[in-house]
Amino acid sequence: MLSIQNLSYHPAATPDAILHNLSFELSDRQLGLMVGPSGSGKSTLLEILAGFVEWTTGSIYWKSQELTPDHLQQICGLVFQFPERHFCGSTIVEELKLGHIDLDYERIQSALASVGLSHLNPSASPQSLSGGQQRRLALAVQLIRQPSLLLLDEPTAGLDWSMRKQILNILQELKKDWTILVVTHEPEELSAMADQTWAIAHGKIA
Numbered sequence: 001m002l003s004i005q006n007l008s009y010h011p012a013a014t015p016d017a018i019l020h021n022l023s024f025e026l027s028d029r030q031l032g033l034m035v036g037p038s039g040s041g042k043s044t045l046l047e048i049l050a051g052f053v054e055w056t057t058g059s060i061y062w063k064s065q066e067l068t069p070d071h072l073q074q075i076c077g078l079v080f081q082f083p084e085r086h087f088c089g090s091t092i093v094e095e096l097k098l099g100h101i102d103l104d105y106e107r108i109q110s111a112l113a114s115v116g117l118s119h120l121n122p123s124a125s126p127q128s129l130s131g132g133q134q135r136r137l138a139l140a141v142q143l144i145r146q147p148s149l150l151l152l153d154e155p156t157a158g159l160d161w162s163m164r165k166q167i168l169n170i171l172q173e174l175k176k177d178w179t180i181l182v183v184t185h186e187p188e189e190l191s192a193m194a195d196q197t198w199a200i201a202h203g204k205i206a
């Protein structure tokens with residue numbers, strides 16, 4: 001279980017805090033949905049949970065262990081908004097192997113299968129995939145690390161209806177095995193599968 005207690009983030013460069021006193025909990029194998037308008041602090045929260053940014057006050061726990069940014073980097077996997085813009089492998093396998101030199105064939109196939117991409121040629125270029133396939137590859141890149149907590153920033157943004165539907169179906173399957181936190185400003189299609197929903201505005205949970 002993830003437990004966030006009184007988390008605030010106030011970088012020195014900003015006049016006001018970006019996140020104010022956030023507290024919430026997410027149980028194992030649940031999908032939590034954080035909904036808020038542009039600028040409400042959603043991506044900032046995910047960057048903190050992914051261990052990329054150090055928060056100012058408050059505590060983050062996984063089970064009963066209090067976590068540092070280093071721990072968070074190890075246990076969380078963040079899929080950025082528009083993750084396909086950050087692909088840097090020249091093949092699907094290279095993209096999946098970034099950061100792990102010794103991944104075996106089985107682990108690669110199982111990551112691709114979990115996002116419905118096992119039919120693809122692993123030597124194909126990520127750039128040759130459709131928009132929906134690229135999103136699914138970006139999910140596989142994080143799943144292959146087996147994160148305790150999967151963090152998704154606007155996972156369906158910019159996709160057409162059929163590709164959004166594919167991603168929603170995959171999330172429905174993934175939530176059986178993984179603990180997932182999704183942030184979005186467009187909750188409509190995601191709310192039905194969320195186990196818990198929070199509203200964030202101006203860095204505060206309502």
Ligand SMILES: Nc1ncnc2c1ncn2[C@@H]1O[C@H](COP(=O)(O)OP(=O)(O)OP(=O)(O)O)[C@@H](O)[C@H]1O
Nearest residue numbers: 011013014018037038039040041042043044045185
């Ligand atoms: N590094 C930074 N320095 C100063 N201000 C920042 C920084 N990063 C984000 N902010 C500010 O923090 C607030 C929250 O931004 P954030 O990107 O987290 O919002 P968001 O909810 O993800 O918005 P969107 O839906 O547009 O992606 C905004 O007011 C933004 O201008």
Ligand SMILES: [Mg+2]
Nearest residue numbers: 042043044081
């Ligand atoms: Mg954002």
